[in-house]
Amino acid sequence: xxxxxxxxxxxxxxxxxxxxxxxxxxxxxxxxxxxxxxxxxxxxxxxxxxxxxxxxxxxxxxxxxxxxxxxxxxxxxxxxxxxxxxxxxxxxxxxxxxxxxxxxxxxxxxxxxxxxxxxxxxxxxxxxxxxxxxxxxxxxxxxxxxxxxxxxxxxxxxxxxxxxxxxxxxxxxxxxxxxxxxxxxxxxxxxxxxxxxxxxxxxxxxxxxxxxxxxxxxxxxxxxxxxxxxxxxxxxxxxxxxxxxxxxxxxxxxxxxxxxxxxxxxxxxxx
Amino acid sequence: xxxxxxxxxxxxxxxxxxxxxxxxxxxxxxxxxxxxxxxxxxxxxxxxxxxxxxxxxxxxxxxxxxxxxxxxxxxxxxxxxxxxxxxxxxxxxxxxxxxxxxxxxxxxxxxxxxx
Ligand SMILES: Nc1ncnc2c1ncn2[C@@H]1O[C@H](COP(=O)(O)OP(=O)(O)OP(=O)(O)O)[C@@H](O)[C@H]1O
Ligand SMILES: [Mg+2]
Numbered sequence: 614x615x616x617x618x619x620x621x622x623x624x625x626x627x628x629x630x631x632x633x634x635x636x637x638x639x640x641x642x643x644x645x646x647x648x649x650x651x652x653x654x655x656x657x658x659x660x661x662x663x664x665x666x667x668x669x670x671x672x673x674x675x676x677x678x679x680x681x682x683x684x685x686x687x688x689x690x691x692x693x694x695x696x697x698x699x700x701x702x703x704x705x706x707x708x709x710x711x712x713x714x715x716x717x718x719x720x721x722x723x724x725x726x727x728x729x730x731x732x733x734x735x736x737x738x739x740x741x742x743x744x745x746x747x748x749x750x751x752x753x754x755x756x757x758x759x760x761x762x763x764x765x766x767x768x769x770x771x772x773x774x775x776x777x778x779x780x781x782x783x784x785x786x787x788x789x790x791x792x793x794x795x796x797x798x799x800x801x802x803x804x805x806x807x808x809x810x811x812x813x814x815x816x817x818x819x820x821x822x823x824x825x826x827x828x829x830x831x832x833x834x835x836x837x838x839x840x841x842x843x844x845x846x847x848x849x850x851x852x853x854x855x856x857x858x859x860x861x862x863x864x865x866x867x868x869x870x871x872x873x874x875x876x877x878x879x880x881x882x883x884x
Numbered sequence: 885x886x887x888x889x890x891x892x893x894x895x896x897x898x899x900x901x902x903x904x905x906x907x908x909x910x911x912x913x914x915x916x917x918x919x920x921x922x923x924x925x926x927x928x929x930x931x932x933x934x935x936x937x938x939x940x941x942x943x944x945x946x947x948x949x950x951x952x953x954x955x956x957x958x959x960x961x962x963x964x965x966x967x968x969x970x971x972x973x974x975x976x977x978x979x980x981x982x983x984x985x986x987x988x989x990x991x992x993x994x995x996x997x998x999x
Contacts, residue, residue, distance in 0.1 A: 762907050762914075769915050798890055798902035805908050809915065879890040 618726040621733050621854075622751035622780065626767030628738030630759050631788035634824060635847070636735040637665040637833040642851030644698035645835070648730040651690070653721065654704035655747040656737040657713070666693060667831025668701050677705025679724070680717050686724045695836060700729075710742070715749035722750040740770055748775065754783045755815060760790060760801040768810055784815035786850060791820045792864035796876035803864070816850035817862065818843050916953035919960050927951070934964055943969040943977035 623636050633656070640652040653676070654662040663669040674689035679702075686702075693699040702725065725732045734751055737743035748754075754775050758768040768785075775783050787806055794800035807814050821843035827834045834844035835851075849859045865877050894901050917924075931951035938944055945967045954963050969977045 762911050765911055766914060766918065769918060773919065795904075798888065798904040801904050801907050801911075805904065809908070809911055879888065879893075881889045883887050883889055883892055 618729055619731050619854075620722055620726065620750065620752045621731065622736055622747055622754040622775075623733060623757065624736035624744060624747070624754060624771055624775075625738065625757045625764070626740060626769075626771040627758070627764045630757050630764050631786075631818065632738075632757050633661050633665055633735050634828070634833075635755070635757055635786060635788065635818070635850075636662060636733050638835045638844070638847035639851055639854070640666070640699050640701075640733055641693075641696055641833045641835040642848050643731050643733075643854070644693070644696040646851065646855060647698065648855075649698050649728065650731040650733065651700050651702060651725045651729040652733045652735060653702045653725065655718070655734050655743065657704045657709045658707050658737060658743065660704035662735050663691075663701060663703050664831060665828055665833060666699075666701055668693065668703075669831070672703045675703040675705040676721055677709050679721065680705075686728075713742075713746055715746050718746045718750040740774060744771075745774075748778055748780065751780055754780050755786055756783060756810075756812065757786045757788055758806065758810070759788055760795070760803075760806055762801075765801065765806055765809060772810060772812065783812060785810060785812040786815050787817040789820045790817045790864055793876075795864050796880060798880065802880075803861075814861065815853055816846060817864070818846040818850075819862070819864070912955060916955040916960055919955060920953055922953065927953070930962075935966070938964075938966055939979075941979055943979065945969055 623632050623639075625632050636652050640650050643650045652662060652666070654660050656662070663672060668691045671691050673691075674684040676689065678684045679686050679689045690700040690702055693701070702721070722732055722734070734747050736747045756768050756771055756775070758764045772783060775781075785807060787803060790803070791800055795802055803814065803817060819842040821834075821841055823834055823838055823841040824843050827836075827838060833847075834841050835847050838844050839848065846862065849862070852859050865880070890902055891905060893899075922930075931949070934951055935944065935946055935949050939946070949964070949966045951962065951964045954961050971977055
């Protein structure tokens with residue numbers, strides 16, 4: 614039985630910014646560090662976490678049957694094949710949305726807390742009931758965003774709601790960073806986003822084609838492709854969650870050579 | 885507001901600024917409104933009323949007066965920039981004092997809006 618379980622909401626406001634990918638990769642990374650981790654798919658409308666983890670064919674029961682007391686928690690949990698410290702609690706039928714209440718979410722999370730060091734909740738997009746139910750069961754949060762105006766604006770909405778609900782700490786993950794575009798100042802910089810949202814940066818994740826390849830296979834990058842750029846970012850985020858002091862990747866360093874030197878010069882702040 | 889070497893070169897060459905700085909400015913504006921939940925109509929009404937109050941004391945240039953929301957570090961401030969008309973000798977044009985006791989409590993921040 615685990616004490617001091619950390620229950621972390623992974624949310625964003627805007628859809629498609631990388632919540633589920635982050636949840637899957639953090640789950641693998643934490644499990645690999647020897648931490649028992651449960652990932653809870655709270656996106657009941659459009660569940661995907663099972664697919665990203667390659668566990669879709671092994672689901673027997675879901676959170677729904679657990680809540681309806683048709684099965685025990687351990688019967689619904691799907692253990693990952695390679696990382697036995699990681700378990701998925703699948704989302705139930707989309708009709709769950711009609712009756713699910715914040716208290717139901719709390720009940721599920723309380724059960725998970727008895728068995729795991731970490732509970733990661735993969736949140737649905739939006740700021741409606743699905744998000745609010747998931748938030749009510751969480752202690753801390755990671756807000757995922759992209760360096761784009763619409764994603765940052767929606768993240769701001771979510772941060773406002775997290776603050777009013779006393780969720781803390783709230784940390785930021787900036788996903789799909791393109792170093793070259795940032796260097797050319799054709800993409801919001803890391804400082805722009807952290808200044809505007811006024812959140813501590815837990816980490817950034819580089820744009821990486823391998824993310825798609827890994828999704829195709831149902832094997833998160835951190836499982837088998839640990840040397841890909843995005844995988845390194847996810848591993849660093851997991852270590853920082855554990856309190857390790859890992860310096861941030863400097864996107865400017867990611868592009869090298871004379872062109873990069875020139876771009877860095879152009880980025881120098883004058884005023 | 886931070887300016888980079890590229891911003892300055894673009895300015896000198898009268899080129900469009902790199903899109904990141906446009907994104908930054910647009911976001912700051914839209915977030916100031918999102919965070920305050922104030923509609924443009926309400927803000928406009930407030931602007932008119934603030935101007936009315938201030939105009940009781942000093943002569944201001946009503947057309948130039950601007951009241952806006954600015955946001956930094958998740959703190960939103962109401963910033964009023966109200967140019968006061970001057971007399972020929974350079975003094976501020978005061979209005980004759982009427983019932984000043986009530987209006988004194990109005991909070992407007994006469995901060996300069998230039999960056
Ligand atoms: N760092 C990255 N580099 C490249 N592609 C990425 C990256 N992160 C996410 N993606 C892609 O973006 C898409 C959305 O990712 P994901 O499903 O994790 O987002 P989400 O926030 O969970 O979406 P939803 O709001 O629909 O639940 C996927 O196709 C994924 O492969
Ligand atoms: Mg998702």
